Amino acid sequence: MSTVENAVIAVPAGVKLPIYMDNHATTPLDPRVLDAMMPYLTKTFGNAASRNHSFGWEAEQAVENARGQIAKLIGATAKEIIFTSGATESNNLALKGIAEMYRERGNHIITQVTEHKAVLDTCKRLEKYGYRVTYLPVKADGLIDLEDLKRAMDDKTILVSIMFANNEIGVVQPIAEIGKLCHERNIIFHTDAVQAVGKVPVDVNKLNIDVLSLSGHKIYGPKGVGALYVRRRNPRVQIAAQIDGGGHERGMRSGTLNVPGIVGLGAACEIAGNEMAEETARLQGMRDRLRAKLEGSLDYVHVNGSWEHRLPGNLNMSFVYVEGESLLMGINDIAVSSGSACTSATLEPSYVLKALGLGDDVAHSSIRFGLGRFNSQAEVDYTADKLIDVVQKLRELSPLYEMVKEGIDLTKIEWQAH
């Protein structure tokens, strides 16, 4: 009889359970970021919009300092940074604000099928308001085809919104080329760069980006704060405010600024910029080691999405003939996520993996590992050992694995879908 739990995989010295390896979902706050924020959560509590006393001036100075830190990380100027509550708001503001402002120029928007829901659902709403949206497909490696993009552009196209790096498969799109195509045609280029900023070099000028969304909690900063970069020159991009009020953020986003959050976002950007080269090398090394260990011990595993164009900390693999949720149950001391339907609220497998042309059965078997700043090689080794053990045990339980091993072609069976 096979038992899933009884396997004793030794926990290496220095590894504390549970292990957090889901850094695309969120990241822990870097202690250095907390240190930077702390004064603004306690004694320096002023409203950055208070112009007539020192409490306000100190808060404003902290905000402007953070604006500079963020701008520096993405090659922008401080005046081009608008603070928001997070990337969902940034994406909403970018898409709705541009759609509204440029309505007379045209009503066509181009995006792609593997965007985050914050972009896809915003586009769906804009469709209800009379905008036309083209959702570009992706190739098997998760990248868009630039020829598809060119073909989709017409004289009514006002905006292209293509994410920098995907949150599930970590695939990095050809941003500079997309931006170039947009600029040649006088189309605004927005990118949801939540997963990319602080992880890979981002320069809005070199990459021809006009509008960019970023978030604090994906880069070891606090939750509840994000920013939108809005280009001021060549071309100057205008955005219609979606939240009205006191006219903060040059009228583009009203609301009292979240000073401690903004200070944290700024500090997180500065640390990310300073440590990116070292961190990239370390994360890539651990990710490659994890992949090599898993592939070395298991058959029928494969990487989802382009390996070459990928975030340093992302590994998305399918362990075919094992269902993702049961896999997560067996490694419950390691926090990762799955594209399995059973782990989603909608009971639908990952739309991103399906967009790659993977069958639902492969999507059901996928695990996303998100390595981050605070993961260690010992954690990677433990994760690999534990996962190999659980996959092997679940495959002993899997009728599909047994049938494939016996040479039965699963596609020839008349399954009864339910």
Add this chain to the structure above:
Amino acid sequence: MAYSDKVIDHYNNPRNVGQLDKKSQEVGTGLVGAPECGDVMRLQIKVNPSTQVIEEAKFKTFGCGSAIASSSLATEWIKGKTVNEAMQIKNTDIVKELALPPVKIHCSVLAEDAIRAAIGDWKKKNGMENLAEATHNAAESVAAQ
């Protein structure tokens, strides 16, 4: 998602994992579900021809923890029962025993289907088709290969 202790127990220590000789006259095989739906159960029974008692039951399941637990529990329950008694097991009994949440009820339905499919296959093999409910299951196409 929080699992009940019973689901975790079946997941950690699945009962009656394995396979029986599907060509044997005494063995009935039910293969239900589909890989693209994320769960496939194969449940097999070995029936004593004179007493019609299910003497052995084996399963293998591709699916979530609740699907594994539902099929594991099903094999436990049908062992020692007659074929007719086993047909009385309802998916709601499985839901109750394992405290399955609403989103996992389909796992119990699949386990009930697997029991019926295995019994149906056995009846067909033994010329009792008229007694069997209409069971069209994937086991037939596997057996045909």
